[in-house]
Amino acid sequence: MRSTALARQMEAVFERDARDCVELEHATWIKRGAWHRFKDQTLYLFSQQL
Secondary structure, three states, X not given: OOOHHHHHHHHHHHHHHHXXXXXXXXXXXXXXXXXXXXXXXXXXXXXXXX
């Protein structure tokens, strides 16, 4: 069954999120701090569980 109301709601959420996005450049990503890298790697271990 298709729900146009749900589709509209999901589209609105996507549009809102898209307005808040910031493009992340590769150079910026590489320069992130040790604590950020540690969190990324630790959370990656749990990504299959989420």
